[in-house]
Amino acid sequence: MAVFSHDITERKTAEERLITSLKEKEVLLRELYHRTKNNMQVICSMLELYSMDFDDETVKNVFSELNNKIRTMALVHQKLYKSQNLSCIGMKEYIRELVELLMKSYRASPQRITPEYDLDDIFFAIDLAIPCGLLVNELISNALKHAFPGSRQGRITVRLKKKEGEYVELQVADDGIGAPSEFDFKSGGKMGLQTVFALGGHQLQGKIEFESSAGVTCRVIFKNKPFTNQTNI
Ligand SMILES: Nc1ncnc2c1ncn2[C@@H]1O[C@H](COP(=O)(O)OP(=O)(O)OP(=O)(O)O)[C@@H](O)[C@H]1O
Ligand SMILES: [Mg+2]
Incomplete structure (x- = not known):
């Protein structure tokens, strides 16, 4: 009887450890998506600042289109960290x-x-x-x-x-x-x-x-x- 209850306790502890580890990984992944999105936004801000040094419309358009491509990808990361299953x-x-x-x-x-x-x-x-x-x-x-x-x-x-x-x-x-x-x-x-x-x-x-x-x-x-x-x- 004692051996049986010991087995159950051990299994429960292992299960709890597994759940905690899974939750930690979820938090980390969410954090990673969030940071990736933030880093992409920093790059966008830098591109906007650099583009201010130019008057030429063609150059400004190149900066703006690059900015759009990065924001397109950043939006995926923003949606991912807000999603339930990540x-x-x-x-x-x-x-x-x-x-x-x-x-x-x-x-x-x-x-x-x-x-x-x-x-x-x-x-x-x-x-x-x-x-x-x-x-x-x-x-x-x-x-x-x-x-x-x-x-x-x-x-x-x-x-x-x-x-x-x-x-x-x-x-x-x-x-x-x-x-x-x-x-x-x-x-x-x-x-x-x-x-x-x-x-x-x-x-x-x-x-x-x-x-x-x-x-x-x-x-x-x-x-x-x-x-x-x-x-x-
Ligand atoms: N929706 C559209 N309506 C009218 N013309 C279009 C359309 N999509 C593409 N084109 C024509 O096809 C050409 C090539 O498109 P493409 O996207 O390859 O180059 P671009 O838009 O001129 O420059 P970029 O390489 O920056 O996208 C355009 O220059 C345009 O003449
Ligand atoms: Mg085009």
């Missing part, structure tokens, strides 16, 4: 915040260029959320920079929809002026479009399609890996 973020909320951030950065008024959303409740782990965020960043930036010259008004629509199996479809579309005729998005782009094909094709291992008629539409279909597909928050 592994996935809700893309619905993330994409809306990201688009709002970019609209502000390009000083685009929502009355002139109106963002519209059709986003399913989809959760991505960090390894998908970051490339997906950077991809949205490039596509929205392109729409804001090229689709609505002068005072042209229009809409940018962002969709993230669940498809068959584990597949998801991301779509960014605008009703702006469209790309130059005969433009080949795959080979004719600069850093921006090259980044889209690299992120979509390699990192997300997806299929990328562009269409330019009444504005530009980009569709990327990729797989939300099963181990990352857990609902949380």
